[in-house]
Amino acid sequence: SCPCALVISIPLGLYAGLGKASKVGALIKGGNYLELLKDIDTVVFDKTGTLTEGSFEVVEINGADDLLMLGAYGESMSNHPIARSIVKAYNKGIDSTRIEDFKEIAGKGLSVVIDQKQYELGNEKYFHELGIEVSQPQSIGTIVHIACQKQYLGHIVVADVIKESTMPGIQDLKKAHVSNTVMLTGDHSTVARDIASKIGIDQVYSDLLPQDKVTQLEKLMGNDHVVAFVGDGINDAPVLARSDIGIAMGGVGSDVAIEAADVVLMSDDITSIAKAIQVSHYTNFILKENVTFTLLIKIGVLVLTLFGLTNMWMGVFADVGVTLIAICNSMRILYKKS
Ligand code: ADP
């Protein structure tokens, strides 16, 4: 009646599951998350850096002559992918002594002092709050409006590309019985809807500030849904922490994201999510098999013992034999073809 078969094979099964999940690209931070993965019915994605590459190209510059230079100076202290793309497009050295008072406003843009003049850079929502009229661009993309001392200077449009793994990743989730896929973004609705229609995601919410993303996630989590959030941590670390399972991009993701997340995708490939869900199902199946098999044999031998029908080798089998079989069964998780 010694429970060693259970005590050894269950943790071993979970370890095997964690090992198998890391082989398919998902580092899971604990057995509890591995068990929860199979129950996910809603997967919520951040857009920039998660569904898209997060490496923007400047596609339009419209306004004052030195707009790109001002854009690059303004953005030079930001880590946002948009900022890095503008600095890259400028492609000249930045004299940081000309920059002061840099303030980033999450989900909106930033304010900065360049050569003793106050500049604002950001999206339409931000400019609307500042009471500055903006012009509309010709190209589809994320727009960075620029103003100097409340005078509108013009805009720079940057465009991102959808990751190669995004479409298969979302289709695989449907096959893994995830009934709802959602995109949350701080970007403008035209860009958001353009991308959502291309990749076949079920729901889109755009123009969200980091705190709106949390509220939206909480709404989705109501009615007993198990919700995973996938993000890169730029403006979405609170959402990662709040979700049932937070999944971070290991490559492009920020350190905060990797810290706040329960699962880290090692190569930023979202097809790993469906694979990890499969590992979770299989691990669960093997663990149940072990519990059932172990208890049946042990109870069977105990009952037979009551009637004096057992002997020493049956006792040894019910203890060590069952333990070895359960261990071997747990190891199957590692060698399962995915
Ligand atoms: P997403 O939800 O797509 O990951 P973010 O929440 O990071 O996007 O940003 C939302 C929006 O805020 C961006 O689309 C952009 O318009 C604006 N924004 C954020 N940071 C910056 C920045 N450094 N420079 C200009 N605009 C920015």
Ligand code: MG
């Ligand atoms: Mg983001």
